[in-house]
Amino acid sequence: xxxxxxxxxxxxxxxxxxxxxxxxxxxxxxxxxxxxxxxxxxxxxxxxxxxxxxxxxxxxxxxxxxxxxxxxxxxxxxxxxxxxxxxxxxxxxxxxxxxxxxxx
Amino acid sequence: xxxxxxxxxxxxxxxxxxxxxxxxxxxxxxxxxxxxxxxxxxxxxxxxxxxxxxxxxxxxxxxxxxxxxxxxxxxxxxxxxxxxxxxxxxxxxxxxxxxxxxxx
DNA sequence: CTGACATTTCAAGAGGAATTGAATTGTGAA
DNA sequence: TTCACAATTCAATTCCTCTTGAAATGTCAG
Numbered sequence: 001x002x003x004x005x006x007x008x009x010x011x012x013x014x015x016x017x018x019x020x021x022x023x024x025x026x027x028x029x030x031x032x033x034x035x036x037x038x039x040x041x042x043x044x045x046x047x048x049x050x051x052x053x054x055x056x057x058x059x060x061x062x063x064x065x066x067x068x069x070x071x072x073x074x075x076x077x078x079x080x081x082x083x084x085x086x087x088x089x090x091x092x093x094x095x096x097x098x099x100x101x102x103x104x
Numbered sequence: 105x106x107x108x109x110x111x112x113x114x115x116x117x118x119x120x121x122x123x124x125x126x127x128x129x130x131x132x133x134x135x136x137x138x139x140x141x142x143x144x145x146x147x148x149x150x151x152x153x154x155x156x157x158x159x160x161x162x163x164x165x166x167x168x169x170x171x172x173x174x175x176x177x178x179x180x181x182x183x184x185x186x187x188x189x190x191x192x193x194x195x196x197x198x199x200x201x202x203x204x205x206x207x208x
Numbered sequence: 209c210t211g212a213c214a215t216t217t218c219a220a221g222a223g224g225a226a227t228t229g230a231a232t233t234g235t236g237a238a
Numbered sequence: 239t240t241c242a243c244a245a246t247t248c249a250a251t252t253c254c255t256c257t258t259g260a261a262a263t264g265t266c267a268g
Contacts, residue, residue: 003120003127011118013191015256016107019114023107023195035215048257050216055255069214069265077201084188091123092130097181119226139245152227154246159225173235173244 001086009083012059017042018052025062025075034070105190113187116163121146122156129166129179138174 013019024041025033033041039049053073056062060079064071117123128145129137137145143153157177160166164183168175192198 003123007118007120007123010114010123011255014111014115014118016111017256019107019111019195023197026196026199036213039215045258046215047217047259051256054216066265071215077196077199080191080196081201084192087117087184088188091127092181092184093127095130095181097185115225121226140243143245149228150245151229151247155226158246170235175245 001082001090003091006083006086006091009059009061012055012061015052015055017044017048018056021049021052021056022061022075022080025073028074030074032065032072032074034067034072035064036070038073105186105194107195110187110190110195113163113165116159116165117187119156119159121148121152122160125153125156125160126165126179126184129177132178134178136169136176136178138171138176139168140174142177 013022020042021038024038035049035053036046038053039046042049044052053062053064057064057073060076062073062075064073066072117126124146125142128142139153139157140150142157143150146153148156157166157168161168161177164180166177166179168177170176
């Protein structure tokens with residue numbers, strides 16, 4: 001992960017619709033949510049939800065799996081963790097002041 | 105911190121110039137860096153560096169203090185930590201899979 | 209095969225973000 | 239005061255992102 005890639009990933013998080021998508025998917029847990037359910041959950045049209053889902057998918061924050069007529073999305077925690085690690089460790093050089101960010 | 109604000113803050117991180125600025129400021133430590141030094145460090149014109157610094161400053165990730173003819177910038181770790189906490193705790197509901205992100 | 213449903217893709221337009229170089233502001237030295 | 243320096247601000251341009259609604263794709267039931 002370099003600055004270029006990290007910037008793209010942060011860009012995928014820089015939208016409140018997309019943050020709501022992630023939140024909804026976290027709430028849904030391992031079962032995930034169908035695209036239509038996500039659209040309804042965040043109050044967006046199917047087309048708009050699909051646009052944001054493809055951004056999140058390209059970033060690797062979510063993955064889709066076809067299930068009958070639906071596409072079921074799940075969140076990828078590892079990918080989110082990798083971005084956090086970049087900012088906290090690589091970028092911020094493991095600065096002690098940031099160690100407390102995880103509430104540990 | 106809500107999704108709207110968090111999205112804005114992630115937007116401030118969604119640029120490789122600005123990530124390099126943060127990295128440079130972290131390396132500089134408490135002493136901080138003058139705007140001109142930052143511009144040189146990231147290989148940008150003074151005007152371009154200033155543009156990105158103002159974005160980071162509005163987001164609260166950096167703060168400036170005048171020192172003679174220079175403006176000295178420092179990174180705000182608390183602000184970065186607050187955003188991380190939002191994603192990890194608020195948005196991601198403290199999901200166990202993300203607990204490992206700080207390498208603790 | 210036909211029809212209905214779930215979702216994505218596409219084209220067009222609106223709005224915001226980034227880059228450039230010139231002009232401006234603020235600060236200090238002589 | 240005058241000059242030089244440090245940095246920001248501005249205007250113009252370009253580029254990218256987002257939104258919308260219509261059209262296309264893929265999937266299944268009858």
